Amino acid sequence: MATGLDSRHIQPELLDHLPPDDPKAIGSRRDLIWINSLMFQHAIMSSLLKASVREGSIRILEVGSGDGAFMLSVARRLARKWIDVELVMLDQVDLITDRRRADFAALGWRVETVTDNVFDWIAKPGGDAYDVVSANLFLHHFSDAALKILFEALRRLAPVFLAAEPSRNVIALKACSLLRLVGANQVTMHDAAASVRAGFAGKELSGLWPLGSAQQCEERRIGPFTHAFRVFPKEGFARCTMPSS
Numbered sequence: 001m002a003t004g005l006d007s008r009h010i011q012p013e014l015l016d017h018l019p020p021d022d023p024k025a026i027g028s029r030r031d032l033i034w035i036n037s038l039m040f041q042h043a044i045m046s047s048l049l050k051a052s053v054r055e056g057s058i059r060i061l062e063v064g065s066g067d068g069a070f071m072l073s074v075a076r077r078l079a080r081k082w083i084d085v086e087l088v089m090l091d092q093v094d095l096i097t098d099r100r101r102a103d104f105a106a107l108g109w110r111v112e113t114v115t116d117n118v119f120d121w122i123a124k125p126g127g128d129a130y131d132v133v134s135a136n137l138f139l140h141h142f143s144d145a146a147l148k149i150l151f152e153a154l155r156r157l158a159p160v161f162l163a164a165e166p167s168r169n170v171i172a173l174k175a176c177s178l179l180r181l182v183g184a185n186q187v188t189m190h191d192a193a194a195s196v197r198a199g200f201a202g203k204e205l206s207g208l209w210p211l212g213s214a215q216q217c218e219e220r221r222i223g224p225f226t227h228a229f230r231v232f233p234k235e236g237f238a239r240c241t242m243p244s245s
């Protein structure tokens with residue numbers, strides 16, 4: 001039976017086109033918290049970070065950070081040992097509340113926010129240096145051509161890039177229809193299936209990373225739902241192996 005999953009199909013996600021204060025958008029962002037938990041995204045990203053970045057003074061850029069709930073859960077997993085962290089969260093919508101900032105501050109993490117389209121932001125001159133750039137459920141929004149442009153810019157910003165994205169496979173697509181059972185709204189139901197169809201398989205992301213960079217790429221499916229991508233220095237950090245789920 002043809003599933004249409006042999007290649008990526010990118011279609012607009014409804015959440016990206018709703019005003020942030022639309023009740024359907026608010027409901028869908030709440031659903032996203034559940035979905036990240038069901039996919040074990042926090043655990044996966046925490047493991048990727050621990051495997052790729054030395055403890056110490058760390059600067060993280062998160063692209064497509066949403067309301068910050070995802071990274072706060074990651075921070076809570078890491079905060080006991082990661083005590084000197086500066087986190088810059090970039091999203092096209094300003095969703096980070098004072099409450100969220102206070103939650104990060106309580107962990108000792110210093111937070112800055114950038115509200116911009118990531119492609120406009122990378123086109124601006126200058127740009128800081130980071131230890132790591134991370135993305136959760138973000139890359140699948142973009143075409144391969146756009147990802148090449150993004151990766152070319154990100155490789156100059158940090159030695160490490162980590163992403164946890166939807167895996168494009170039949171089980172993940174079928175599981176989307178079960179989200180109704182956890183009360184997901186129509187926006188989430190649509191966007192979840194769209195995300196799987198736009199998700200990744202095989203070594204697709206490695207193939208988009210700039211050739212000849214001083215970094216190496218690893219990517220693989222973790223569990224039924226997640227496609228993890230890790231870029232790190234060739235001469236790098238000794239604990240550089242993709243963590244298992």
Ligand SMILES: C[S@@+](CC[C@H](N)C(=O)[O-])C[C@H]1O[C@@H](n2cnc3c(N)ncnc32)[C@H](O)[C@@H]1O
Binds near residue numbers: 032063067090135141
């Ligand atoms: C599926 S949500 C994931 C949010 C967060 N990473 C999480 O896991 O909860 C995708 C996020 O990407 C943001 N986004 C989409 N396109 C963007 C762009 N071109 N530039 C910046 N942010 C973008 C959306 O506003 C949204 O917050």
